[in-house]
Amino acid sequence: MASTAVEACRWTVTALARYAPATISVLLPAPDRLRCIAATGAWQVFSTVPPEAGIVSRVYASGIGATVPDVAADPDYLPAHPGVTAEICVPVLDPAGRPIGVLDLQWSGPVELGLWRQTAERVAGRLGARITALGGPPAESRSEKLLRHAVALTTAPTEWDLMTEAICAAREVSTLSAAVLLLAGRAGPRLGAPTGETGELESRVRAELTEAGGPELHDMIARAHRHGSCYTLGETGHPPTAEYRPLADAGVRTLVAVPVGPPDSGGVLLVADERLLRPDPTTVNLMELLAGQAWTCLDRLRTLARLREQASSDPLTGLRHTGPFGQRIARATPGRTALLAIDVDGFKAVNDTYGHQAGDRLLVGLARALEAALRQGDELYRIGGDEFVAVIEVSRPEEAVRIAERLAEAARGTGRTISVGVALPHPGESPEQTLRRADQALYAVKRQGRDAVHLSTT
Structure with missing residues (x-):
């Protein structure tokens, strides 16, 4: 007598509840889950069940019913009504034998599971035929x-x-x-x-x-x-x-x-x-x-x-800092990824003479000039007070030196000078060792008078 699929599900649950001291529910498919159409019980009925979750989803996907005498032993059991010990779940099939939903019964006391399994399958068969006759499961609202x-x-x-x-x-x-x-x-x-x-x-x-x-x-x-x-x-x-x-x-x-x-x-x-x-x-x-x-x-x-962005960027210059730099040099390619260690010449004197605000303005202006001098894809990091590192991809060491010299020229355009040490990773060398060689090349420039570029050959 049901005139809609929802009515058919509700009447099925109501009729079963007269005879079965169980928590009963009927679930039909929505586009990405099973949704509860009708149920008994006060605590707790799941409104929807995601795919591949619970015994009901397993039964719906396989089209094979399940009798679970001990729900605690089934890893797919979804805890619902307190004290549930056993569960019977059977597919609701259309006349062609395709699953269009599930009928689920859960008990909290002794039960003859074999007889109830037969009853559940017969009721689910009737329900499936009626839902199909009414046009199939209801569409989503x-x-x-x-x-x-x-x-x-x-x-x-x-x-x-x-x-x-x-x-x-x-x-x-x-x-x-x-x-x-x-x-x-x-x-x-x-x-x-x-x-x-x-x-x-x-x-x-x-x-x-x-x-x-x-x-x-x-x-x-x-x-x-x-x-x-x-x-x-x-x-x-x-x-x-x-x-x-x-x-x-x-x-x-x-x-x-x-x-x-x-x-x-x-x-x-x-x-x-x-x-x-x-x-x-x-x-x-x-x-x-x-x-x-x-x-x-x-x-x-x-x-x-x-x-x-704030966590990975230097708040003064906007450049990326030590965290992202460590991740980047970990991907360095031996013989191709060059590290350019950069230090601002005489920076301490600027801070001591004109104050930290002047030093900050110097660093911001220099960062913009160095960024503009790099090629598309090159990366510039600030890893300390007046210490920068550029990470660039080159085909040979001479190319890295030319880019370092271009950075030095850009710095001169701001009225300051920089010292640059260049190193390319050796096979089997860690990124930290490559950076250490770039720093050593930088110190060699400092010892020789600053405002120059030096390539590490060791």
Whole structure:
């Protein structure tokens, strides 16, 4: 008599509960997990079970039921109801014999497992046939889809992954065909990451927004933050406001626009369709929740990136310091990776005569000059007060010497001089030994009068 799959699951659990002193649940598949559709018991029923977790997932994946007389001996058992001792879990199969869910029973006292296993399999067979007749397991609700994507947003490792996930979520939850994320930036507004599933409308929207340029995109973001979320009613004869003209030119006829983050650094989420539709307020609310979650996760990623940068960078010059330097020289290639040990000539006298602020300004200016003199891919580190090390890849020692001389010339352009010691790793030599030879070459320059370059040949 059940008219929906959910009703069929609930009535099955209710009927079994009249005769079985057990905790009973029916779980059906969602895109990336099993979700509980109906259950008895007060403590505790899992709302969802991730793949490859628990006896229920094992049974669903294999299509083979399980009788577990001692749950403590089964490594897949998920502790739920207190005092559970035994469990029977059987697959819910469609008429073709494919698993479409599981029926799970857990006991806390003596039970004839053999008889109950037969009963559970017969009931699961009836339930599977009824669910199939009703069109199969129920589809995810939009709120369930949003929850699934919200979890993915929190675990996104990079901004690119996060924006891709947010765009996919906007399309799937709204059921509209296109979504773009427009974010403010130092160089002006920019489009978020495209996804591999970009449809024709989304491609046109991205092209129109790219062609529109910074001022129009800025106006679009400003409007969203000034007036809040908005949406079209999908009615003909009502032209868009000036800010959304590029979207209309791309063929958009239905639009939901939601502000993302704060006005100065956030942006706007645009979800669109070329069909004339009528989004309801619930759709807008879900997009607002998605935008809020996306911004929270994006802000967290940016904060972590800033903290990592601060932890690995010298706060005065902005150069990387000893930690990253140690990791870099550990990857040195014998005969190719040259280390250039650099020391500022007469730096102590500057500090003693003019004070530490003057010394700091000297170091910052010198760091910028040395960075500018290096090639693309070369790396410069500050490893001590006035001590720097450049790590460069060269084909022969003479090339390393030429680059060191270019650094010395750049230093002279700032009104200061430096001494540079150069060393290339020998086969079997540790990075620390190579750096020690570069330092020894540097000291040789100091002894010979400074403002020069010396190559270690030992």
